[in-house]
Amino acid sequence: MSTTTEQLNPGRTDAAPMTAHYPEMAGKVAVVTGAAQGMGAVFASGLATRGVSVVAADINEEQVVATARGIGSELAAQSLAAEPGRMVGMRADVTVPADHEKLAERAVAEFGRIDFWINNAGIFPFALAEDISPEQIGATLKVNVEGVLYGAQAAARHMAPGGAIVNMSSVSALRVRKGRGAYCTSKAAVAHMTESLAVELGDKGIRVNAIAPGYIDTAMTRWVQDDPVALAHALEVVPLHRLGSPEEVFGPLLFLLSDSARYITGHSIAVDGGSRHV
Numbered sequence: 340m341s342t343t344t345e346q347l348n349p350g351r352t353d354a355a356p357m358t359a360h361y362p363e364m365a366g367k368v369a370v371v372t373g374a375a376q377g378m379g380a381v382f383a384s385g386l387a388t389r390g391v392s393v394v395a396a397d398i399n400e401e402q403v404v405a406t407a408r409g410i411g412s413e414l415a416a417q418s419l420a421a422e423p424g425r426m427v428g429m430r431a432d433v434t435v436p437a438d439h440e441k442l443a444e445r446a447v448a449e450f451g452r453i454d455f456w457i458n459n460a461g462i463f464p465f466a467l468a469e470d471i472s473p474e475q476i477g478a479t480l481k482v483n484v485e486g487v488l489y490g491a492q493a494a495a496r497h498m499a500p501g502g503a504i505v506n507m508s509s510v511s512a513l514r515v516r517k518g519r520g521a522y523c524t525s526k527a528a529v530a531h532m533t534e535s536l537a538v539e540l541g542d543k544g545i546r547v548n549a550i551a552p553g554y555i556d557t558a559m560t561r562w563v564q565d566d567p568v569a570l571a572h573a574l575e576v577v578p579l580h581r582l583g584s585p586e587e588v589f590g591p592l593l594f595l596l597s598d599s600a601r602y603i604t605g606h607s608i609a610v611d612g613g614s615r616h617v
């Protein structure tokens with residue numbers, strides 16, 4: 340059985356909501372991709388409870404619309420801001436530049452502006468270098484790399500000065516492991532692209548940062564959680580000896596978007612329980 344946060348930190352669980360609150364964020368507007376489930380859904384919900392209106396986007400239209408509705412219906416009860424943000428869910432395939440334009444147009448039409456853009460959608464194929472197919476390689480680079488670049492382009496065109504972009508990289512950008520060649524390459528590209536974008540978009544007053552999560556408890560890591568050997572290995576190599584929760588990635592995201600990070604750009608924050616060192 341895996342070690343839980345409750346065991347290591349009595350009185351707390353991995354999923355306990357982050358209590359950090361930046362009141363200056365209320366009234367702002369965010370686009371979050373890959374928001375039907377996993378971290379994207381938690382990001383959308385957490386932002387909305389802090390008064391940020393959110394366009395939640397995903398290739399899975401049915402699920403993202405349902406997720407946005409579900410978050411919307413619980414917002415009033417959970418709001419940390421005087422007024423919770425509003426939510427819309429819409430389909431967007433991040434590999435299609437025109438879909439990003441539609442997201443930007445929807446955000447401006449519904450909420451009047453764009454302040455934050457979170458390029459979160461991603462895919463993870465597990466395959467050894469000699470087995471991975473051209474289709475898997477192509478899809479990984481298209482979603483994880485091109486998807487981030489097209490998102491940043493749309494954000495840069497439509498965002499107000501002072502805006503912030505956060506890209507989802509991975510600990511795989513910092514540490515390579517077997518079976519993840521295409522994924523590691525794509526996430527290293529995201530980390531490097533984040534630096535390039537920060538240098539260019541600084542002219543517009545837009546900050547660009549990345550988050551590099553380690554093992555986080557979502558559908559993407561279900562295969563690790565369902566395989567006792569893989570799980571034991573993961574818990575061994577993570578110095579904190581547990582998987583992280585999406586909430587625990589949301590905290591650093593919130594900080595990066597906030598005014599407290601207004602002089603931080605071109606940076607990747609690892610949220611990995613220390614696993615990049617092992």
Ligand SMILES: NC(=O)c1ccc[n+]([C@@H]2O[C@H](COP(=O)([O-])OP(=O)(O)OC[C@H]3O[C@@H](n4cnc5c(N)ncnc54)[C@H](O)[C@@H]3O)[C@@H](O)[C@H]2O)c1
Nearest residue numbers: 373375377378398432433460461507509552554555557559
């Ligand atoms: N879970 C982890 O341990 C982990 C670790 C490091 C990095 N990440 C990264 O964090 C991000 C979120 O991961 P997650 O764990 O929440 O994954 P997840 O699989 O739970 O969710 C990913 C979402 O992205 C959507 N998506 C996939 N392709 C898309 C496309 N072409 N256009 C639009 N949406 C698309 C999926 O439908 C899904 O809703 C990803 O970029 C992932 O690579 C995850």
